Amino acid sequence: MEIEEVYSSRELDKVEGKAINELIARSQEPIPDPDRWLDEDIKRNVLVTSVDAIINWGRRTSMWPAVSFPACCAFEFIATAASRFDISRFGMEIIRASPRQADLMITAGTLTWKMAPQIKRIYDQMAEPKWVIAMGACAISGGIFASSYSVVPGYNRIIPVDVYVPGCPPRPEALIYGIRMLHQKVSRESIIAEGK
C-alpha cells in the first residue's frame, strides 16, 4: 500500500508567498472610512428658509401672555389655559406675572377708567414685539357698560388691538380661534417692513 504525501509541493508554497507579497504591496495605505452618511445628515439637519419665516415661526409658537384680567372673561381664559383646551399646544402655557417677559396681552374683562392707567402701564412695560387680543364684548366696545360714566368703551381707546374676539364671554374655542388668527397675522410680518 502506497503512503500519501503529507506535505504540499514547493510549487504551492511559492504561489502562497506570491499572493501574500502582492497583498502587502497593495495595502501600504489604509482604506478610507465610508463617509456617505455625513452628507445624509447635513441633508436632514440643515434647512434653507427666509429670515422672516424663521423669526415669525419663533414668535408665534411661543407667545407668552401677560396677566391682565380685570373681570369675568378671565374665567374663560383660565379654562383655555387649563388642561381641557390647553394653550400649551401653542407654546402659551406660561402666563407671565412680569409684563417684561410677555409678548401678548389678552384683555379679558371690563376696564374702568380708574383701572385704565394701570393697564396702559402694563402694556408699556411689555417688550417689543407685542400684541393685544381684545377678549369679549367689554374689551371690544365696553359691552353693556358702554354708556357708563366709569367704563372705558373699548381697549382700543388706550392701547392698539390686533385681534377682536366677540362674545360675552367668548368660549375657549373662540379665544383659540382668535389666537390662531393672531398667528396668521404674525406670520405675515417682515423685519424689513418694521422699519417703515
Next chain:
Amino acid sequence: MTLALSGKDIAKQIEKKFPGCVAESAAESLLVEAQSLLEVAAYLKNTPGLDFDYLTAVSGVDYLECFEVIYQLTSLEHNHSLVLKARCYNRENPTLPSVVGLWRTADFQEREIYDLFGISFTGHPNLKRIFLWEGFEGHPLRKDFL
C-alpha cells in the same frame, strides 16, 4: 339671631332725653333730625342697655326731594340691632354730621356716599373721593345724574 329693636320703642326713650329730635319712627327704623344726629348716635352707642358698639353699614338714597343716609347699628354685647336714618333737604350743598368719631367703619363708607351722592360729612377726617378720580364731574348715584 339678632333681635331687631323697634324704632318706636327707641324713639320714646330718646325723646325724653332729646326732645324734638325724632322726625319719624316706625317699627323697623328711626328717623332723626340732622342737627341732632350726632348726639342721638352717641347716646345709642354709650347708653347701658343699648350699647350699639358696631356700625354694620352706612348707605345713601336719593329720593329727589331729599337725601337719606341710613345707619345699620348693631350691639355685639346684647345681640340686637337698629336702623337709624337722617335726611338732608338741601340739594345744592347737602351736609350731615360725620359719625367717624363714634364708629371707624363710617370712614370709607361716608367717603363712598360723598363720592357717589355728593353729601358732605362735617367732621370727617379725610373726606375725598374713594371710587372715582379727582376731577370727576358730578355724583353718579344722584337721580338727576346723566
